[in-house]
Amino acid sequence: xxxxxxxxxxxxxxxxxxxxxxxxxxxxxxxxxxxxxxxxxxxxxxxxxxxxxxxxxxxxxxxxxxxxxxxxxxxxxxxxxxxxxxxxxxxxxxxxxxxxxxxxxxxxxxxxxxxxxxxxxxxxxxxxxxxxxxxxxxxxxxxxxxxxxxxxxxxxxxxxxxxxxxxxxxxxxxxxxxxxxxxxxxxxxxxxxxxxxxxxxxxxxxxxxxxxxxxxxxxxxxxxxxxxxxxxxxxxxxxxxxxxxxxxxxxxxxxxxxxxxxxxxxxxxxxxxxxxxxxxxxxxxxxxxxxxxxxxxxxxxxxxxxxxxxxxxxxxxxxxxxxxxxxxxxxxxxxxxxxxxxxxxxxxxxxxxxxxxxxxxxxx
Amino acid sequence: xxxxxxxxxxxxxxxxxxxxxxxxxxxxxxxxxxxxxxxxxxxxxxxxxxxxxxxxxxxxxxxxxxxxxxxxxxxxxxxxxxxxxxxxxxxxxxxxxxxxxxxxxxxxxxxxxxxxxxxxxxxxxxxxxxxxxxxxxxxxxxxxxxxxxxxxxxxxxxxxxxxxxxxxxxxxxxxxxxxxxxxxxxxxxxxxxxxxxxxxxxxxxxxxxxxxxxxxxxxxxxxxxxxxxxxxxxxxxxxxxxxxxxxxxxxxxxxxxxxxxxxxxxxxxxxxxxxxxxxxxxxxxxxxxxxxxxxxxxxxxxxxxxxxxxxxxxxxxxxxxxxxxxxxxxxxxxxxxxxxxxxxxxxxxxxxx
Numbered sequence: 001x002x003x004x005x006x007x008x009x010x011x012x013x014x015x016x017x018x019x020x021x022x023x024x025x026x027x028x029x030x031x032x033x034x035x036x037x038x039x040x041x042x043x044x045x046x047x048x049x050x051x052x053x054x055x056x057x058x059x060x061x062x063x064x065x066x067x068x069x070x071x072x073x074x075x076x077x078x079x080x081x082x083x084x085x086x087x088x089x090x091x092x093x094x095x096x097x098x099x100x101x102x103x104x105x106x107x108x109x110x111x112x113x114x115x116x117x118x119x120x121x122x123x124x125x126x127x128x129x130x131x132x133x134x135x136x137x138x139x140x141x142x143x144x145x146x147x148x149x150x151x152x153x154x155x156x157x158x159x160x161x162x163x164x165x166x167x168x169x170x171x172x173x174x175x176x177x178x179x180x181x182x183x184x185x186x187x188x189x190x191x192x193x194x195x196x197x198x199x200x201x202x203x204x205x206x207x208x209x210x211x212x213x214x215x216x217x218x219x220x221x222x223x224x225x226x227x228x229x230x231x232x233x234x235x236x237x238x239x240x241x242x243x244x245x246x247x248x249x250x251x252x253x254x255x256x257x258x259x260x261x262x263x264x265x266x267x268x269x270x271x272x273x274x275x276x277x278x279x280x281x282x283x284x285x286x287x288x289x290x291x292x293x294x295x296x297x298x299x300x301x302x303x304x305x306x307x308x309x310x311x312x313x314x315x316x317x318x319x320x321x322x323x324x325x326x327x328x329x330x331x332x333x334x335x336x337x338x339x340x341x342x343x344x345x346x347x348x349x350x351x352x353x354x355x356x357x358x359x360x361x362x363x364x
Numbered sequence: 365x366x367x368x369x370x371x372x373x374x375x376x377x378x379x380x381x382x383x384x385x386x387x388x389x390x391x392x393x394x395x396x397x398x399x400x401x402x403x404x405x406x407x408x409x410x411x412x413x414x415x416x417x418x419x420x421x422x423x424x425x426x427x428x429x430x431x432x433x434x435x436x437x438x439x440x441x442x443x444x445x446x447x448x449x450x451x452x453x454x455x456x457x458x459x460x461x462x463x464x465x466x467x468x469x470x471x472x473x474x475x476x477x478x479x480x481x482x483x484x485x486x487x488x489x490x491x492x493x494x495x496x497x498x499x500x501x502x503x504x505x506x507x508x509x510x511x512x513x514x515x516x517x518x519x520x521x522x523x524x525x526x527x528x529x530x531x532x533x534x535x536x537x538x539x540x541x542x543x544x545x546x547x548x549x550x551x552x553x554x555x556x557x558x559x560x561x562x563x564x565x566x567x568x569x570x571x572x573x574x575x576x577x578x579x580x581x582x583x584x585x586x587x588x589x590x591x592x593x594x595x596x597x598x599x600x601x602x603x604x605x606x607x608x609x610x611x612x613x614x615x616x617x618x619x620x621x622x623x624x625x626x627x628x629x630x631x632x633x634x635x636x637x638x639x640x641x642x643x644x645x646x647x648x649x650x651x652x653x654x655x656x657x658x659x660x661x662x663x664x665x666x667x668x669x670x671x672x673x674x675x676x677x678x679x680x681x682x683x684x685x686x687x688x689x690x691x692x693x694x695x696x697x698x699x700x701x702x703x704x705x706x707x708x709x710x711x712x713x714x715x716x717x
Contacts, residue, residue, distance in 0.1 A: 066604065079604045083597060173430070178437035179717055180592055180618050182645065193629040268629075269592040269622040275433065276593045320601030323584045326559060 041301045044292040047343075048307040051336075055314045063321045076317065078200050082192075084313030085202040086111075086261045086268065087283045091291075091305045092213040093257030094284040099217070100250045101230040101297030102157035106146060107258050108280035109168035114138040114262035115272030116172040119181040128187035135266070136259035142168060143255015147248030161251075165281070173274035180273040183266055191267035202264055209260060214302045226250065230297030286333070287312060290340040311336070402445030403438070403666040403714055405673070415677060415685050416450075422679035423454040424672060425479035427471055428509070429487050430460055433590055434618045435641055438665035438716035439485055439509070446669035453676050464491035471495050475502055480679035481520075483671050485509040493518050507675045509667060511563075520678060522695045523671050525663040527563045529700040531570025533661040534613040534638045537702055539578035541636060541658075542611060550610035551583045553602050553635075555595060555623055557615045559587040567615050567640070583609075588619050595619030599626035609635040617643035617660060624649070627656055642703060644715030651708045662701045665716050670696070 059067030066076045090107050097104045117123065118135040126134075142164065149160040183189055194201050217223035225246055228236040237243045261280075266272045287308030293300025312333060319329040424447060428440050440457070447455035458474050460467040464487040474482060475498065482504055486492035489511040496506045496518025505520035513519050542550045554571060557564040564587070575581060584605050586598040595614070603609070603626060614623045617639045627633065639646045639660035649657045674692050677683065683690045703711045 065607070076604055079600060083600065178430075178433065180434050180621060180645075182621060189625075192625070193631075265593055268625065269596045270625040270628075271592050271621050273433075273592055273618075275589075275591045278589065278591065278594075316597075317601060317604065320584075320586060320598070321605045323605065326587045 041292060041304065045301065045304055045307060048291070048304065048311065052307065052311055052314065055311065055318060059314075059318055059321070062318070066321060078203060080310065080313045080317045081203045081206065082200055082268075083316060084309040085206040086264045086277070087280060087287065087312075088206045088306060088309040089209045089257050089261045089264065090254075090280055091284040091287045091309050092209050092302060093254035094281075094288050095213065095291070095293055095300055095302055095305045096217065096226055097157075097250050097254045098285070098288050098293050098295060099230045099297055099300040100226045100247060101233065102150065102247065102250065103161065103285070103295075104146065104251060104254045105158065105161040105281045106142070106164035106168060107254065107261075107284055108277040109165045109172070110139055110142045110255055110258035111262045111265060111277035111280060112172040112272070112274050113142060113168040113175075114259050115266045115276055116176045116181060116274060118262065119183050119266060119272040120175065124183070124185055128185050131183075131185060131188055131266075132263050135262040136256060139255045139257070139259020139262060140252055141255070143252040143258070144248065146255065147251030150251060151244040151248040169274055176272070176274050178274060180271050182271040188263070188267050189270045191264070192270075202268070205260065205264060209257065210302060210306050217302055222246075222249075227298060230294075230299070232298070283309075283312065286337050290337060402441050402669075403664070403716070404442065404446045404449055404669050413685060415682055418450070418452045419682070420680045421452050421454065422481065422676050423456060423479040424675050424679065425471075425474040425477065425482040425504075426455060426457045426484065426672075427460045427467060427474065427482075428485040428668075429467065430462075434643060434716055435616075435663075435665050436485075439668040442665055442668040443483065443672050446672040450676055452680075453672070455672075460487070464488045468492060468495050471499070475499055475504060478502075479504060481505050481507060481675040483507040483509060483668075483675045485668070486511050486513075489513045505675075505678050507671050507678070509671050520694070521671075521674060521692055523667050523674065523698070524696075525667060525698045526700045527566035527663070528570040529697075530615075530640055530661045530663055531567040531572070531613075532574045533570075533700045533702050534640065534659075535571045535574025535578070535580075537638055537659050537661070537704075538611045538613065538636075539575060539580060542580065543578075547610050550580060551606055551608060552580060553606055553609050553612040554582050554585040555598055555602065555612065555614040555619070556585060556587045557590045557619070564615065571613055588616075588622075590616055590619050592619055592622035592625075594622070596622030596626045599623040600630060603627065603630045603632055611635055612637045612656075613640070614638070615640045617641045617646035620646055620657070624655055624657060632656075642711065642715060644712070644717040647703060647708050647712050647715040650703060650705055651712065653705055659702060659704045662698075662703060662711070662714075664698060664714060666714055667698055 056067060066073060090111070094104060094107065114135040117138045118131040123131050123134045146161055146164055149155045150157050153160070191201050196204055217226065225236070225241050228239070228241060229243055229246060233243055261277070262272070265277055269276070288300065288305045289295060290308035290311065291301060291304025291306070293304065315332060316329060426443055428443070429436055444455060444457065447453045456474070456477065456479055458470045461470055467487050471482070471484065482499055484492070484506070486508065489508065493513045493515050496508065496513045497515060499506050500518060500520065506518065507521045507523065508519045510524045512522055512524060538552060552575065554568065556568055559565070568585070572582065584602055586602050588594040588598040599622065612635055614620045614637060618641070620639045620643070623637070627637070633656050635656055636658045637656040639657055640663060642660055642662040642664055646657060646660045649655050650660060678692050684692060
């Protein structure tokens with residue numbers, strides 16, 4: 001690297017809290033005071049909403065009883081959102097990690113470990129509060145270990161979290177003696193079954209986590225620093241951001257989301273086992289990528305990730321309602337991931353990168 | 365492979381109990397403290413048998429996948445506990461590793477230790493067939509559990525559950541119940557296990573064949589992943605797809621916890637559900653009779669206990685004293701039995717958790 005790319009300057013300024021981001025900061029259409037790449041993200045999210053609308057049209061054609069505006073449809077909306085709720089919560093944490101330039105492959109394993117831990121007999125004796133606290137503490141703790149290894153141990157995120165994936169599942173299997181641990185706690189079990197104001201509690205949890213994630217990313221220094229670090233670590237460090245501490249916090253945040261996810265999934269399945277939440281890391285990463293977050297970091301939105309999760313859940317729902325096989329469903333999901341990334345690359349390379357390069361040459 | 369006449373069933377039970385007679389009583393009375401859920405038959409029962417008396421020392425090598433699933437866990441627990449029942453058996457378990465290739469290399473080290481008999485539950489019978497041939501060639505009899513070797517030269521004894529028969533038992537029970545209730549055109553759902561496993565395909569085929577024979581068909585089928593959360597996720601979607609359902613077969617009682625949770629959360633109880641495998645939780649639910657689960661069809665991990673007993677006999681060159689034969693037979697297929705509220709108390713001691 002010969003010098004600082006020009007586009008990092010505004011991000012640094014932002015991170016320091018000095019002045020609002022300028023309109024020239026990133027992308028050709030950064031015209032909002034609140035988000036540097038609002039135009040691009042909005043357009044992207046509109047695209048995702050278009051995909052979702054297309055899926056709903058398919059639903060209306062194939063199953064008018066459940067997608068049409070009569071009878072069961074609201075029930076089906078809740079079914080879809082409940083299906084995506086756990087991955088959605090995990091995807092919020094994953095969005096932060098990926099925007100910050102990292103990746104977390106261990107989220108499914110953290111859920112399993114937190115779930116198994118909170119359903120051990122010792123913990124169940126402390127009631128629902130004790131179980132929830134345990135799950136959150138285990139999630140946060142494992143996230144902190146991930147973050148510590150990556151920040152201070154200088155391990156590559158891919159390696160550190162891959163190691164954690166294996167180790168956490170191993171520990172979960174050891175703790176549970178490979179058995180399925182049922183939750184005997186009615187309060188925990190009723191989280192997944194109950195509603196509040198007509199909306200399932202799982203959907204409330206998802207909504208609250210998504211809202212808090214959105215606020216944290218878009219309205220706080222923490223969020224701006226995350227974007228700055230993901231955009232250019234060296235520049236962020238020179239600008240005075242404690243990159244190591246901040247990176248560790250990102251993984252801790254992802255771990256905490258997994259703790260919340262563990263409570264949800266334990267409640268949903270009224271039990272926990274070492275094999276629970278298998279492939280959640282892949283589901284969450286796929287949703288985040290479809291949502292427009294750059295895998296290389298520095299750009300992304302929470303709303304996009306949520307849309308990614310909802311789109312996947314809707315596909316699953318459509319395939320189930322029409323009695324189509326899981327294999328076909330996975331092929332369609334794979335196709336959507338590839339299509340989304342292709343579009344993303346095309347758009348950013350052809351437009352954004354072009355503008356940026358031009359600016360760099362002009363200013364230097 | 366699907367014939368299970370009463371003679372064969374008796375023969376199997378006799379084999380499992382090694383002629384001790386009181387099979388179930390033995391199960392409850394011989395539990396050792398640390399393995400309080402193991403399915404074993406002891407050698408200190410009321411009616412002693414020549415076969416259970418201490419004989420020639422036998423070293424049994426053992427390997428089963430370390431899958432995070434109640435059934436596989438019970439396989440290992442049972443094998444270990446059964447081996448501990450015999451003073452003349454040395455039990456040498458090796459870790460199976462993460463896949464078929466890892467299990468093969470672990471087993472290769474086992475061959476070099478020259479045990480008298482090897483008992484294994486292969487990740488995949490086809491992939492480990494070559495190992496069976498190698499061990500047999502080295503003069504070590506191989507007892508294959510559950511996942512068949514395609515090559516008959518690769519094993520001395522094969523003991524397995526009847527996957528096709530499980531589907532048939534579940535289908536027959538549902539057909540009979542629908543007839544008894546007078547439901548002429550029932551809506552039937554199916555939650556399968558992992559679709560890429562041959563055992564899942566066999567189970568589904570048996571289920572479909574039995575229903576077809578009764579003039580019924582499956583309205584919707586979802587494949588889960590043998591875990592509780594995948595069972596819940598697929599079931600919640602199946603319930604969406606079928607606003608009204610009359611009967612459901614769920615292939616696996618472990619994932620059945622999630623399937624039941626989904627039914628409870630959706631507040632659906634208009635259908636009857638049949639489970640699979642025979643877990644303790646499922647049997648307790650059948651006994652309590654307060655959920656949609658009314659029946660389960662067995663695929664019992666007690667086969668691991670039987671395999672250890674028979675491996676010991678093979679090592680000692682003995683036969684099964686209930687039979688006229690002087691040696692242990694070459695193949696044993698467990699019958700898939702139907703557990704309902706009526707007979708659940710008999711089976712409860714065999715439930716695994």
